[in-house]
Structures are given as structure tokens and as C-alpha cells.
Amino acid sequence: MRERLSPILAPYRRQRGALIPVLQKVQEELGYLPEEAVSEIAFFLGLSESEVYGVASFYAQFRFERQGEHTVKVCQGTACYVRGGRRILELVKRELGIEPGETTEDYGFSLERIACFGSCALAPVMVVNKTVYGRMTTAKARKTLALYRREPQVDG
Ligand code: FES
Numbered sequence: 558m559r560e561r562l563s564p565i566l567a568p569y570r571r572q573r574g575a576l577i578p579v580l581q582k583v584q585e586e587l588g589y590l591p592e593e594a595v596s597e598i599a600f601f602l603g604l605s606e607s608e609v610y611g612v613a614s615f616y617a618q619f620r621f622e623r624q625g626e627h628t629v630k631v632c633q634g635t636a637c638y639v640r641g642g643r644r645i646l647e648l649v650k651r652e653l654g655i656e657p658g659e660t661t662e663d664y665g666f667s668l669e670r671i672a673c674f675g676s677c678a679l680a681p682v683m684v685v686n687k688t689v690y691g692r693m694t695t696a697k698a699r700k701t702l703a704l705y706r707r708e709p710q711v712d713g
Contacts, residue, residue, distance in 0.1 A: 558593040561586070566601040573602050580613050589620040625660045625667035627705045629653070630684040634673030641693070642681040646670060648695040649683070652702050665707055 565582045569575040579602065583594050590613060599606045613619040631646040646657070649668060653661055657670040674682050679691025683698055690701050 558591075558597055562594060562597050566597065570601055571603045573604055576602060576604065576609065576612055577616075580609075580619055584619060589623050591621070591623070595621075622660065623664060625664050626707075627665065627686055628667045628669060629702070630669045630671045630674070631657075632672075632674045632676075632680070632682040632684075633670050634677065634680075636673070636677035637681040640680045644695055645681050645683055645693045645698050648698050649702065652699060663707070666702075666705070
């Protein structure tokens with residue numbers, strides 16, 4: 558971990574005020590903030606681990622659990638909700654077998670519920686990674702998820 562993070566952390570040695578940008582860069586590199594990374598960050602910036610956790614857990618953008626390869630966000634804002642967003646979320650939960658805030662066992666997908674994605678004209682909206690899928694139906698949502706599923710392993 559130290560080797561992997563050194564190039565990111567080196568310019569910030571003992572710069573306590575740089576905690577947020579450092580957390581962002583480390584999360585960009587690793588996808589989340591594992592315990593080992595938090596202790597490296599604390600060591601480099603001259604903070605305690607609990608100070609780092611205290612700040613990081615205040616911001617919703619930071620994650621302490623490994624995320625799935627793909628992040629599926631289903632909008633539950635008013636425009637999406639009244640146009641069937643709830644059915645889309647139910648379908649995605651069923652298809653992936655997880656609740657919002659969870660990640661599938663194979664780390665293929667993480668699921669999030671969002672309040673408004675700012676694309677209300679396309680309601681109901683579902684976002685996979687950075688791609689926005691609008692005017693969703695349950696059939697379209699199922700097909701969209703299929704695009705991101707890992708190919709099953711074929712034995713021998
Ligand atoms: S309510 Fe869903 S994008 Fe605005």
C-alpha cells in the first residue's frame with residue numbers, strides 16, 4: 558500500500574490542510590478508502606487515524622468499503638418517482654439481489670439511490686457509471702444491466 562500511495566502522498570507531507578484533496582486522490586486510485594490507506598494518509602499528513610476518519614465520514618463522497626466494478630444509480634427524485642422510478646429501483650434490486658448502499662458478492666455492481674440527477678426531462682433515469690439512461694422501463698433497465706454483467710465463465 559505504501560508503495561502504491563507514495564507518489565500521491567509525497568507532495569503533501571505534513572500538510573494537514575490538504576486532507577480532502579488527498580482523500581479524493583487516494584479514492585480515485587483505489588476506488589475506496591481501505592483501513593491501510595487511511596493509516597498511510599494519517600501518517601503522511603501528521604494526523605491521527607481518527608481525525609482522518611472523522612473528516613472522511615462527514616462527506617458522502619468517501620467510501621470505506623470496496624465498490625463494485627459498476628455503480629448503478631437509480632433516481633428517486635420527484636420527477637423520476639412519479640414516472641415509475643420506484644418500479645425501476647425494485648427491478649434493479651431484484652436483478653442484482655442487493656439493496657441501495659450494497660455491493661454484489663462478486664463485486665460486479667454497487668447500487669445507489671439518488672435524489673435527483675438533474676436530468677428530469679429524461680425521467681425516469683438510471684445511471685450506470687457515468688452513462689445516463691433515460692425514459693427507463695423495467696424491460697430497458699433489465700437490458701441495460703445485462704450490458705454490464707460479466708460474461709459467465711465457460712468451463713473446459
Ligand atoms: S428527479 Fe430524477 S433526474 Fe431529476
